[in-house]
Amino acid sequence: MKNILIFTVFLCALASGQPWLNQGGNQMPPLEAPFDSSQIIADRITASKIPVLIDFWAPWCGPCRMLGPVIEDLKKKYAGKVSFEKINVDVERQISAYFRISSIPAVFIVNDKTVINYLQGFQPKAVYEEALQAVLKPSAPPAPTNAQ
Secondary structure: OHHHHHHHHHHHHHHHOOOOEOOOOOEOOOOOOOOOOHHHHHHHHHHOOOOEEEEEEOOOOHHHHHHHHHHHHHHHHOOOOOEEEEEEOOOOHHHHHHOOOOOOOEEEEEEOOEEEEEEEOOOOHHHHHHHHHHHHOOOOOOOOOOOO
């Protein structure tokens, strides 16, 4: 009977929107969902005048944690040439769904609102550097023609 009464009090407090108390009588902070800033991130990506490397990750993902220092090194090396976005798939659900993330880590390289490259899973640093170099390499000017 006591458990039913406690459960009923809990449900009433929950329904009333009032914060419930812990065993010490102190109010517990309200539980809030993390803020999904997907639209803000998407706006930064689409507005970027330079290529963007997007790293989709989660704190519980071992390979993602291994990739972290590699991305940090690339950030230093390509500062001012490439923009970097680190997106937590557990928080930024809308943009993760837009990119159809099904496994992590997942790295996208976007240039001029177009996905240029997609790298799935943990790769050696050289693979990411090669992908960035390919997007940064200036396109060759058209060959001169000998019009007579």
